[in-house]
């Protein structure tokens with residue numbers, strides 16, 4: 001049902017990526033008259049939420065994320081039920097790291113503490129379950145049985161459709177140009193102007209551009225991610241296409257992750273968890289010399305660990321991360337305006353938690369006590385955040 005454009009909305013959400021869409025969905029579930037604004041015609045591939053797949057896992061170094069994943073899995077199942085579709089495919093997630101790695105120890109401790117289904121694997125067990133993978137001397141690997149793949153594009157569409165079914169309104173192709181704070185906030189876009197008692201800013205890599213005119217500087221870095229897909233040298237020979245779980249591997253240059261073949265028949269997705277700084281409006285232009293030779297790191301990795309694959313990517317796409325210095329999210333109020341809520345800094349790992357992020361941002365916006373301790377996500381943790 002379309003809402004008239006001149007009313008004062010209970011809440012206006014800026015940015016229809018996965019975080020803004022889930023926030024709008026939870027607000028509508030709570031009976032709030034909600035408008036979701038998006039700068040590009042939907043769907044689009046300029047932000048962080050597009051593409052077919054994302055990893056979901058319980059295995060987290062930080063206890064607070066491990067804990068939050070319990071409800072996140074439940075909320076994904078709820079959306080699947082409401083929308084009548086399957087979004088989660090269980091494949092298991094292998095987490096490899098040097099055996100003395102602190103992150104690895106914390107992951108195992110957290111999995112054990114929560115009694116999640118998991119186990120450490122020996123070289124023989126790994127080979128028996130996943131013949132395409134090898135364990136190096138001095139490395140350990142554990143299996144998070146509930147790890148798997150989320151269908152990202154489908155999920156985004158499903159959550160937006162559910163929001164609209166509950167009476168929410170999406171206006172796409174309208175960029176927010178100006179926000180006038182106040183008891184009632186006025187938001188001016190390239191097409192219209194709207195009023196709302198509360199707003200939520202979930203603008204992904206554009207967050208800082210939206211926040212600077214509101215006198216808030218956050219230590220956010222926007223990174224261009226090269227999403228690489230790899231082809232078998234001899235079709236059908238590597239055995240990887242039949243039995244490929246999701247994986248994360250700590251390597252000397254950072255972290256590399258992989259997902260089974262979904263996007264393109266015969267190709268496996270293996271990516272570097274990081275990238276080089278880029279403006280989201282000019283991501284195709286390489287304005288600065290790259291600091292991280294991400295694609296070369298991947299080529300070396302693939303030729304070492306997956307000799308059955310061509311060591312050059314067959315397809316390369318782009319996506320954006322918005323990273324904080326500690327890689328934890330920002331879920332907080334604007335320090336000067338209690339009716340402006342900010343969800344940002346998802347640092348390349350926010351998709352799996354988005355149903356819960358949306359719930360938390362909606363709680364903040366409705367003035368409810370948030371369901372989780374938000375200290376790790378506060379703006380106050382940054383010395384550099386300035387007004």
Ligand SMILES: Cc1cc2nc3c(=O)[nH]c(=O)nc-3n(C[C@H](O)[C@H](O)[C@H](O)COP(=O)(O)OP(=O)(O)OC[C@H]3O[C@@H](n4cnc5c(N)ncnc54)[C@H](O)[C@@H]3O)c2cc1C
Nearest residue numbers: 015017018019039047048049055176204319346350351352
């Ligand atoms: C390659 C890649 C792989 C990833 N893999 C995983 C994974 O395996 N598991 C996982 O959990 N996470 C993963 N992530 C992270 C996850 O996808 C992101 O954390 C998440 O999509 C962030 O969503 P968002 O809504 O904050 O941002 P976006 O999706 O970028 O949404 C922000 C929206 O705001 C809109 N907007 C901005 N400014 C304005 C304005 N002025 N007016 C109107 N609209 C505006 C933008 O157009 C955009 O649509 C990955 C990310 C990438 C890029």
